[in-house]
Amino acid sequence: MKRVVCFGEIMLRLNPPGYGRFVQAESFAASFAGAESNVAVSLSNYGVDAAFVSKIPAHEIGQMAVNALRRYGVDTSLILRGGSRLGVLYLEKGAGQRASKVIYDRSDSAFALAERGEFDWDRIFSNADWFHFTGITPALGENGAALCREAVQAAKKLGVKVSCDLNYRKKLWSIEEAGRVMGGLMPYVDVCVAGWETAAALFGIAAEGSDAVINVPSKDNCVSIAKKLTERFGFESMAVTMRGNISAVENTWSGMLYTGGAAYFGPEYKIQIVDRIGGGDSFSGGLIYALLENYNPRRAIDFAVAASCLKHSIENDFNLVGLEEVESLLAGDASGKVQR
Numbered sequence: 001m002k003r004v005v006c007f008g009e010i011m012l013r014l015n016p017p018g019y020g021r022f023v024q025a026e027s028f029a030a031s032f033a034g035a036e037s038n039v040a041v042s043l044s045n046y047g048v049d050a051a052f053v054s055k056i057p058a059h060e061i062g063q064m065a066v067n068a069l070r071r072y073g074v075d076t077s078l079i080l081r082g083g084s085r086l087g088v089l090y091l092e093k094g095a096g097q098r099a100s101k102v103i104y105d106r107s108d109s110a111f112a113l114a115e116r117g118e119f120d121w122d123r124i125f126s127n128a129d130w131f132h133f134t135g136i137t138p139a140l141g142e143n144g145a146a147l148c149r150e151a152v153q154a155a156k157k158l159g160v161k162v163s164c165d166l167n168y169r170k171k172l173w174s175i176e177e178a179g180r181v182m183g184g185l186m187p188y189v190d191v192c193v194a195g196w197e198t199a200a201a202l203f204g205i206a207a208e209g210s211d212a213v214i215n216v217p218s219k220d221n222c223v224s225i226a227k228k229l230t231e232r233f234g235f236e237s238m239a240v241t242m243r244g245n246i247s248a249v250e251n252t253w254s255g256m257l258y259t260g261g262a263a264y265f266g267p268e269y270k271i272q273i274v275d276r277i278g279g280g281d282s283f284s285g286g287l288i289y290a291l292l293e294n295y296n297p298r299r300a301i302d303f304a305v306a307a308s309c310l311k312h313s314i315e316n317d318f319n320l321v322g323l324e325e326v327e328s329l330l331a332g333d334a335s336g337k338v339q340r
Contacts, residue, residue, distance in 0.1 A: 006040040009140065013317060015090065035136050039281050040052040055082060128155075163288060192238045239301065240255060240258070286326070
């Protein structure tokens with residue numbers, strides 16, 4: 001069985017029930033959220049040996065986060081326990097033309113204060129085939145950036161394949177700082193994943209020719225972005241997600257995989273969104289699984305797009321679908337009929 005290590009922060013997610021606004025809330029639904037933990041859950045649901053590495057407080061709230069991952073078969077044995085607080089993400093789900101809104105309360109969390117030397121990377125990567133991180137971890141400060149550099153250097157030394165979702169978060173750092181820090185990490189990355197806007201903005205690449213109505217780039221622009229970044233950083237493959245924003249609850253969704261000098265586009269789905277958060281992470285999880293299984297590029301991007309399409313129908317961050325459901329959608333069953 002292939003083994004994937006995911007590294008990052010998991011947070012307590014609090015959101016008003018349904019589509020309520022923060023100012024209306026009299027209660028909050030609690031779950032757990034984090035880009036890298038989302039990927040680990042996706043992979044575990046596909047039968048991959050997925051481990052999540054982080055630093056989480058030893059108190060009961062921290063244990064809740066660990067239990068949430070264990071529930072879906074994620075290996076939590078490499079998580080460090082310490083620190084005094086778990087980061088919090090407040091989410092207000094959008095509806096119609098009103099966008100979703102996220103408020104972070106993650107300063108001085110146990111993970112944000114973790115330092116170089118705390119993680120035994122030789123042990124962490126001892127049986128690993130793949131390492132995944134995102135641009136969110138370096139955005140947490142100097143410690144996060146240093147830990148990511150320490151991790152990718154160890155992974156490359158040990159022959160572990162590295163993937164990264166650029167995942168720019170403007171509430172955490174500036175585009176200039178993100179481009180500088182992530183640019184220093186990219187030479188260690190084999191497979192890069194990014195939304196087309198993020199990939200273009202972070203590294204100063206023009207992304208002209210988008211649909212002005214729903215903000216989707218032309219296929220030629222996606223290929224151009226991926227080709228330029230592959231040449232700049234030496235990626236083995238680059239995947240670009242393509243989201244068209246019709247409203248907060250209706251999007252178009254597709255993606256592209258650029259590898260071996262050729263581009264492969266997945267199917268485009270028109271999706272009705274139950275919960276958008278974690279959609280990109282489910283794409284990464286699907287892509288990593290497909291590449292680990294040595295799917296050809298066409299099938300790999302089709303699988304990743306279908307997996308993430310399904311995630312948009314599921315409450316909370318984790319993508320709780322299995323292989324059979326993804327394969328069913330790929331086979332053309334998009335009716336949503338009751339299964340009896």
